[in-house]
Amino acid sequence: MSARGEGWGLRAGVIVVLGVGVIGPIAAGLAQTARAAFGVMPAIGATEPGFAAFAALFAVPGLGSAVRLTLVTGLGATALSVIVALGALPALHGRLSRGRAARWLTPFLATPHAALAIGLAFVLAPSGWIARAVAPFAGFDRPPDIALVGDPWGIALILGLMVKEVPFLLLVGLAALTQIPLTRHLATARALGYPPAAAWLKVVAPQLWPMLRLPVMVVMAYALSTVDMALILGPSTPPVLAVLLARAFFAPDTAMLLPASAGALLQGALVAGALGALWLIERVLARLGRAWLRRGGRGHGIDGLFALGRFVALVLAAIGGLAILALLAWSFAWRWPWPAPLPESWSLRAWIGAGPGLARAAGQTLAIALSTTVLSLALAVAWLEGEDRARLGRAGWAEALVYLPLLVPQIAFLYGLNVLFLRLGLTGGVAAVIWAQALFVFPYVMIALSDPWRALDPALIRAAAALGAGPWRRLVAIKLPVLIAPLLTAAAIGLAVSVAQYLPTLFMGAGRIATLTTEAVTLASASDRRVTGVYATLQAGMPLAAFAAAFVIPAVLHRNRRALRGGGV
């Protein structure tokens, strides 16, 4: 078979795997959820179609507040994250090389949402570092009675989401900036009389946005439907919609399943509505922006806005850094009296005490993460190699296919999928969890690998072919070794995403598969901070170690190959 034909075959294979493995399940899960929402769930004896489940859902006390809270926190966190990231991007781009900036952002990207939320809760708590720092000045002789975590307005949740999402948007933004002839455009705008901030806003931002749109949509979908972060940082009565639904799905009373399914559809509708609103806002802003631009104002007062964005980004980085350190400090703390800034005595007791349970959860987490990552990486390489061999570009629909699992709220289809699995007799095994996690790991691996793969110098491949190397040898002997750094980075990202998964593990594992994340989230609500700190530290440590390895291994392998020593991430 010709390489071209093989490429088509390879790509067709990948599309079949994705169709059966990704699109099919999401569609089937949504269908099951919808069926239950409209009253049909034979497993619990519900066979009468109707709107009773919706009626029951809307009768749930606090539903209105939950929806409002979801919109405020989800949309608020997304809007603020985008504004702060756009404001901080010029400074970050101007002062740090892309590689260095990426290394600074890595800890925030690598730390799972739950671990960061737990650390943030430690920092914001009445007995946390912030209160301890102001205690001597404010005259607090005991932890103040101020609820900064789980506040009814969702401020802590918004803050937590921002600490996680701003670095993500910054990293995506830095990559996108390389596609714009930035220096020349800025010089041209300034020669026409525009100060730097106005030049960014009028010239750079409109060119940047098309490359940021999908990532912002992902952030939006996540912020509107997060369960783990909202459990730890959000208010509890009422919680955000996704938490309310997760509770209902796991309630002992199976009668709650139908209204919960109706709620899952509502959750999906909220996200769809928000994405639609984003589309509308984009159009309105484009129109207003065009009018603003045509008026020709040189925007002299907006430099301050960028300074504000820079400042907020720095504050977020400081808070995020403190949150990660707080995990570590609590896991080794023994006596930590108020208002000492550091523990009086340190101890390994929490680590040793957590021993067997911790080792089991860590082993389980690592096994699942390695499996999903290897699976996703293999699929991504097959896809990209298929494109190369068939000499195809990426079609728009294929790009959408990659992003799809990140845009549909997890809770809208995971429960339905679980029901489907139960009916097929495939219950709560590790395999189901691996597969459900891969739905979310694959897109990130694919996104991380696509650009470096396509940036590979085609002359290398042509030279290899001219020397008689066939497509397989070109792949194994040239492409994979040359691309080892981006491959390992993609693997580290995949591992980080897998470790962070909460809902898929919970639903597909039927509550029986305990990973560091599920344990940490459970522990966060109740018990000892030291034990929680131990689980969360290890949960954050695993992806960080993976990123460190992705950085060090190529550096060692290529220590005598200057052309291959890139900037890591």
Place this chain on the structure above:
Amino acid sequence: MSLDLDALCPRLAGAPLFAPLSLAIAPGTVASVMGPSGVGKSTLIDAIAGHLAPAFTLTGSVTLNGADILARPAESRRVGVVFQDAVLFPHLSVGDNLAFGLSRAVKGRAARRATVEAALEQAGLSGFAARDPASLSGGQRARAALMRSLLADPAALLLDEPFSRLDTALRDEIRAFTFARIRARAIPALMVSHDPADAAAARGPTIRLIPIGDIT
């Protein structure tokens, strides 16, 4: 009303790029600065316009209409720049590129639109307002970029190898157009180029930059 360079000399890590340059450019004249590639002609443009990379330092002075402009940020110098490859913004239509340049002094939607239309007409680009700049030919791009710079009402204009990317046939036409517009505006202009024909057509003072290695 003139642009005066006095012993202007950009330095990289303290080392001068070329012998200090002194030059007085009267309004409506186009001075030519010639020199081999790599001598720092573009750096000279960056220095006067205010885009010098942080690695460089600058000695000497630049006075525009009697005021020292070196301490001002790029956008406040009123020094327009026409780059070699025009640099039209790809996300804006041709008309909006010009509107972006048009000075704030022209107020009102109708008046601004009329000014842009008039500028397009002068550049032989009537009816091009809604066009994608990517669909323009090299000569059209050069004319649009020049008009955009002039609409910003600069007090001086710098031309960075403005004709080197154009076909020989087109070059004479764009050159004549550019110099005519500058004379009509009666502003001083400085052109850097490596093509003697450019300097000849400019009919202004011509200075050859001397690489620092050749001074002693």
